[in-house]
Amino acid sequence: MTDREAEKRLAAARAVDEIEDGMFVGLGTGSTTAYAIKSLSDRIRQGLRITAVATSRATEMFARRLAVPLVPFEQFSSVDLTIDGADEIDCHFQAIKGGGGALLREKVVAAASSRMIVIVDACKVVRRLGGFPLAVEVVPFASEFVRTHLADLGASVTLRSVGGEPFITDQSNHILDAAFGKALRPIEIAGAIDAIPGVMEHGLFLSEIDTVVVGRGETVEVHLRKQAPGSLR
Numbered sequence: 652m653t654d655r656e657a658e659k660r661l662a663a664a665r666a667v668d669e670i671e672d673g674m675f676v677g678l679g680t681g682s683t684t685a686y687a688i689k690s691l692s693d694r695i696r697q698g699l700r701i702t703a704v705a706t707s708r709a710t711e712m713f714a715r716r717l718a719v720p721l722v723p724f725e726q727f728s729s730v731d732l733t734i735d736g737a738d739e740i741d742c743h744f745q746a747i748k749g750g751g752g753a754l755l756r757e758k759v760v761a762a763a764s765s766r767m768i769v770i771v772d773a774c775k776v777v778r779r780l781g782g783f784p785l786a787v788e789v790v791p792f793a794s795e796f797v798r799t800h801l802a803d804l805g806a807s808v809t810l811r812s813v814g815g816e817p818f819i820t821d822q823s824n825h826i827l828d829a830a831f832g833k834a835l836r837p838i839e840i841a842g843a844i845d846a847i848p849g850v851m852e853h854g855l856f857l858s859e860i861d862t863v864v865v866g867r868g869e870t871v872e873v874h875l876r877k878q879a880p881g882s883l884r
């Protein structure tokens with residue numbers, strides 16, 4: 652296992668320690684969350700009783716394989732605790748997510764959650780967001796229209812594709828990857844993107860994250876938005 656994978660696993664295991672009997676748990680998407688699901692499944696085998704909701708089809712399949720009890724989110728409006736990964740996170744607990752294309756369901760579940768823990772390896776913690784392209788989920792009909800607007804905001808924009816075909820999300824939408832670099836002023840850009848017709852969601856998570864768990868070398872750091880603003884660097 653590489654150092655980064657070991658850091659992801661450490662952060663994931665620490666976050667799963669926060670899950671208590673009876674909780675309704677949101678399961679994020681991606682390689683870091685996969686470690687959390689594995690660790691959660693171990694705890695379930697040891698007697699932990701929870702139910703969970705998945706933020707993507709990929710997570711749903713993985714969690715089912717590991718016998719994590721899932722319910723469809725359609726029947727619920729709140730979640731006790733969600734554990735999810737991120738592509739970049741800054742000291743203000745603002746993150747870019749969506750590298751795996753799961754941002755829409757992730758944003759809904761994050762907004763429904765009483766607490767959201769983001770788990771990352773140390774290289775995801777950045778001084779300022781923008782090095783990682785911002786995923787913007789759009790209805791296919793509006794792809795070119797939204798692309799033009801994102802370019803006007805200063806981004807270099809690519810339609811995400813797989814094998815020469817557009818990548819299709821779990822909601823049957825397209826993803827535009829908008830590389831803003833230093834032009835990414837998170838609050839301003841989030842507001843501007845929200846106002847473009849045809850945009851379903853973007854990967855800027857600005858207020859949802861309460862706790863960040865960072866795997867750094869052989870140690871694990873827990874940062875709480877409320878208690879230690881500015882501690883994350």
Ligand SMILES: O=C[C@H](O)[C@H](O)[C@H](O)COP(=O)(O)O
Binds near residue numbers: 681738749
């Ligand atoms: O759409 C994907 C999600 O937002 C992931 O949580 C994010 O891309 C981080 O994934 P990973 O843990 O694989 O780096």
